[in-house]
Amino acid sequence: MAYPFKANPHFKAWVPVLDNPNCYVIYTPGQKPRLIYFQPVDYWYKPAETPSGYWVDQFDIRIIAVPEDATKHFPTNGRIAFIGETEAQHPGDLNPAPLLNRLHFDRAWKTEYEIECMRRANRTGARGHRAAERAFRAGGSEYEIHLEYLRAANSTEEELPYANIIGMNENAAVLHYIQHERNKLDDSRRFSFLIDAGANVNGYASDITRTYSNRDDEFGQMIEAFDRGQQEICASVKPKVNYPELHMQGHRMVARILEQFQFMRDIDADGIVEKRISSTFFPHGVGHYIGLQVHDVGGFMADPKGNTIQKPDGHPYLRLTRTVEPSMVFTIEPGLYFIEPLLADLKKSENAKYVNWPKVDAFRKYGGIRIEDDVVVTANGSENLTRAAFAAER
Numbered sequence: 001m002a003y004p005f006k007a008n009p010h011f012k013a014w015v016p017v018l019d020n021p022n023c024y025v026i027y028t029p030g031q032k033p034r035l036i037y038f039q040p041v042d043y044w045y046k047p048a049e050t051p052s053g054y055w056v057d058q059f060d061i062r063i064i065a066v067p068e069d070a071t072k073h074f075p076t077n078g079r080i081a082f083i084g085e086t087e088a089q090h091p092g093d094l095n096p097a098p099l100l101n102r103l104h105f106d107r108a109w110k111t112e113y114e115i116e117c118m119r120r121a122n123r124t125g126a127r128g129h130r131a132a133e134r135a136f137r138a139g140g141s142e143y144e145i146h147l148e149y150l151r152a153a154n155s156t157e158e159e160l161p162y163a164n165i166i167g168m169n170e171n172a173a174v175l176h177y178i179q180h181e182r183n184k185l186d187d188s189r190r191f192s193f194l195i196d197a198g199a200n201v202n203g204y205a206s207d208i209t210r211t212y213s214n215r216d217d218e219f220g221q222m223i224e225a226f227d228r229g230q231q232e233i234c235a236s237v238k239p240k241v242n243y244p245e246l247h248m249q250g251h252r253m254v255a256r257i258l259e260q261f262q263f264m265r266d267i268d269a270d271g272i273v274e275k276r277i278s279s280t281f282f283p284h285g286v287g288h289y290i291g292l293q294v295h296d297v298g299g300f301m302a303d304p305k306g307n308t309i310q311k312p313d314g315h316p317y318l319r320l321t322r323t324v325e326p327s328m329v330f331t332i333e334p335g336l337y338f339i340e341p342l343l344a345d346l347k348k349s350e351n352a353k354y355v356n357w358p359k360v361d362a363f364r365k366y367g368g369i370r371i372e373d374d375v376v377v378t379a380n381g382s383e384n385l386t387r388a389a390f391a392a393e394r
């Protein structure tokens with residue numbers, strides 16, 4: 001079997017064609033871009049449709065029936081750079097780093113068109129999330145919830161921007177849990193549900209996470225407190241804020257909840273962050289750029305030359321270190337989990353004495369909480385694409 005085809009993000013940046021290999025965009029400054037479009041005569045597989053839609057007038061389109069014919073439409077003079085897979089036919093320099101750095105740096109600022117694609121991807125994702133929550137409340141297995149998500153998002157698995165993360169109970173503590181357990185759990189053994197699932201519109205992703213408790217219980221209260229904390233972080237998003245500072249705000253929020261719900265003793269929220277105990281419970285970054293890739297490129301870039309901005313010490317999984325500017329789009333996704341191996345390390349450490357272990361042990365069965373929204377930076381603040389989408393998909 002061949003791997004599923006995924007369009008190169010640099011190609012998707014030009015053309016909303018996601019399912020057709022052996023295509024090329026040729027751009028020469030000052031000229032209409034040329035699209036080499038692969039349309040074989042084939043009765044084993046369905047050939048790509050003839051290009052149509054709002055974008056076709058923007059291109060000088062050349063149809064090819066066999067991949068080898070692409071070279072007939074390549075430019076033959078001038079300086080040529082080729083961006084694409086190493087095995088593709090190409091003229092000029094292959095993936096030159098100075099060009100890629102320039103493009104990756106600029107991908108941080110999204111156009112109105114790109115933001116609108118992500119607005120729609122959030123609407124589709126929210127529709128899937130609503131259906132998934134209903135399936136959870138109705139007693140469905142992880143697998144059944146996954147199917148309901150796909151149906152409501154009108155999507156195949158391959159069209160999703162990433163594999164659905166759908167975990168009940170302890171599975172919610174596995175950050176990228178993608179197993180989709182087939183067995184239904186009896187209601188008495190259903191405690192919690194975490195779903196991290198997105199959608200794709202014209203090659204642009206949404207990335208959304210919600211967590212639910214099966215009952216009106218203390219875990220449900222924790223989710224509510226956590227949700228308020230997540231929204232406070234979103235409300236802090238505005239131009240000139242340093243993204244790592246939002247990450248640290250996430251740690252302070254997690255620490256406050258650990259203190260408030262008495263998972264700790266003899267230490268306050270500041271101490272929990274200072275001694276890095278919050279990292280046991282929140283072991284990933286607070287978010288990442290999103291766009292043509294779910295984890296979009298350029299998160300560490302200091303400039304278009306490829307210099308980078310270091311991650312803060314002790315936070316190896318943070319994916320974004322740049323300063324926030326208008327038209328950037330990123331996720332805000334703090335988490336608080338009860339992760340077996342990380343708790344085992346904490347138990348062996350100096351900091352074990354601060355932990356209310358019976359309480360922690362009682363909450364392992366819930367797995368954890370993550371709440372994730374996609375946020376666009378505006379001139380003076382932000383637009384939360386995900387909250388708006390959930391409000392519209394009631």
Ligand code: GLY
Pocket residue numbers: 162196207208
């Ligand atoms: N949605 C998965 C992640 O951001 O890693």
Ligand code: MN
Pocket residue numbers: 207287288331333372
């Ligand atoms: Mn994410």
